[in-house]
Amino acid sequence: MKIDSGDFIYQSNLLYLEDLNNQKDFILTFLHGGTITFINDAFCRFLGKMSDELIGNNFMSFILHEDKNMVKRHVISLSKKRSFETFKFRVIGLDAKTYWLRCTIIAHFSQKDGLIEIQFIGHAIARQMLPGEKS
Numbered sequence: 103m104k105i106d107s108g109d110f111i112y113q114s115n116l117l118y119l120e121d122l123n124n125q126k127d128f129i130l131t132f133l134h135g136g137t138i139t140f141i142n143d144a145f146c147r148f149l150g151k152m153s154d155e156l157i158g159n160n161f162m163s164f165i166l167h168e169d170k171n172m173v174k175r176h177v178i179s180l181s182k183k184r185s186f187e188t189f190k191f192r193v194i195g196l197d198a199k200t201y202w203l204r205c206t207i208i209a210h211f212s213q214k215d216g217l218i219e220i221q222f223i224g225h226a227i228a229r230q231m232l233p234g235e236k237s
Contacts, residue, residue, distance in 0.1 A: 128203070130222045136160040136177075139219060148226065150196030161222070166192040166200060177220065180209035190227065202228045 128145035132138050141156045149156065149164060165173055169191040176187045186208045195201045205224025212218050 126225070128205070128222070128224045128226075130161060131219045132161045132222065133219055134217050136162050148195060164193050166194065168192070177207060180207065180217075180220065182209075182211050185209045185211070195226075201226045 126144055128142065128148060130138055130141040130145055138157050138159055138161050141153050143153075146153050146156065162170055162173065172189075173191050176189050179187060186206055188204070188206045190202055190204050192200050192202055203224045204227045205222055208221045208223070210218045210221065
């Protein structure tokens with residue numbers, strides 16, 4: 103039985119996409135300028151939006167203003183020799199409360215063209231309590 107390589111690749115990609123969407127971790131990919139090219143279901147649920155509302159937007163848009171420069175520094179520091187960074191930052195969740203996320207960003211480079219995209223894998227680690235707020 104001969105296997106159609108195009109069909110096999112298509113089916114393999116569908117299974118891979120399903121695996122990404124079944125993860126509990128937040129997964130997204132973005133271009134050098136921050137444009138989101140993929141976001142998994144877990145991250146969409148956390149942000150309270152559908153993927154088509156987020157793809158094409160800048161991933162910095164949901165990061166707390168006070169943390170944006172720090173996140174930019176981590177992204178800018180990526181290189182072929184140091185292709186990943188792990189750090190924490192704050193975002194505004196679906197419930198309009200501030201959450202800490204821990205993530206690892208991984209830069210993917212081509213041989214000749216440089217940076218292709220950056221992959222983000224992370225998860226919420228805590229909700230920031232406001233002064234006088236009880237848990």
